[in-house]
Amino acid sequence: MRKIISLVLLAILLTGIIFCLGKIPFGNTQSKVRRYYVNNGIKDTGATNIVTSVVLNYRGLDTLGEVTILFIAAIGLSAVLHWEEKRQKKQGRRSSLILYTGCRFLFPLIMLFGAYIFIHGHLTPGGGFQGGAIIASGFLLTMLGCWKWQGVNKIAFKVTESIAGIIFVVVGLLGLLYSGYFLANYLPKGLPNQLFSAGIIPIIYVAIGFKVGTELSGVLDNLIEEP
């Protein structure tokens, strides 16, 4: 019975969506905002990756809010999961030598790749969020594969996360001081396609990379620790 009601509801929804989307021409967007960003993005911000310049320069305040949401969700998760008393850690089976060696070999490479992704966020595809997710996947690998792993150092993670968040806000406030509005790009823009270009964008993206990496690793750590 419930399935029939749900199917009827979904059919109504589907016809509504199709009628709405049928009016929108597919494949040739004529948005004025897009034209402005694509034509003036490099001149305004110095970043060759236009998505990065939208995320961090034109709409940097949104990104600050997004980072805040991630932070609050991580805090909520640890608050929800720490409610009950911790049982003692389960004694898992020791992983084999091949797995352990593979983890130890891959972990620094994954860290390096993540750092590459977020340092080059203003030049190539990628950025702080993507690099942070890659770094968290490296930590997940060690949590699953290394039997000597004793859990991450929580205090160091919290400190890194807080410092990265503070850097984001302080860079934005310095923009208020120098240029008159929050998150203004007050540093020299440099030449496009160079590593040291685009003003404050690389600084903020590195901070976001650290913040997202430590936050997601902390989330994974909380979820894994729970027996």
Add this chain to the structure above:
Amino acid sequence: MIYYTAAIGLIIIGLYIVLTKRNLIKVIIGLDLFETGIFILLVCAGYIKGGTAPIFSKAKVNPSMMVDPVPQALVLTAIVIGVATLALALSLAIRLYHHYGTLDLRKIKELKW
């Protein structure tokens, strides 16, 4: 057009799972599918036929052929928020399982459905 079909299909499948399944983990998976469908829909809205990524690399690229960067930035934001809310939902599911000993929504007394 096939992109829209995929996006709407994912949205409908996700909503169907949310409406009919009784296992809490399956409901969360349904929410995630729903979310993914919305991401594809948003990215599709900025598509240009034969367009390139909005990145100026060394090669000569034509700015008028670049896809819309605004939905991509929006979806970048939305994916991160989706991960955060997914983790929060899973932690709540873990707590419910510890409290009730089951993930079946019919047996969890305060939830009637």
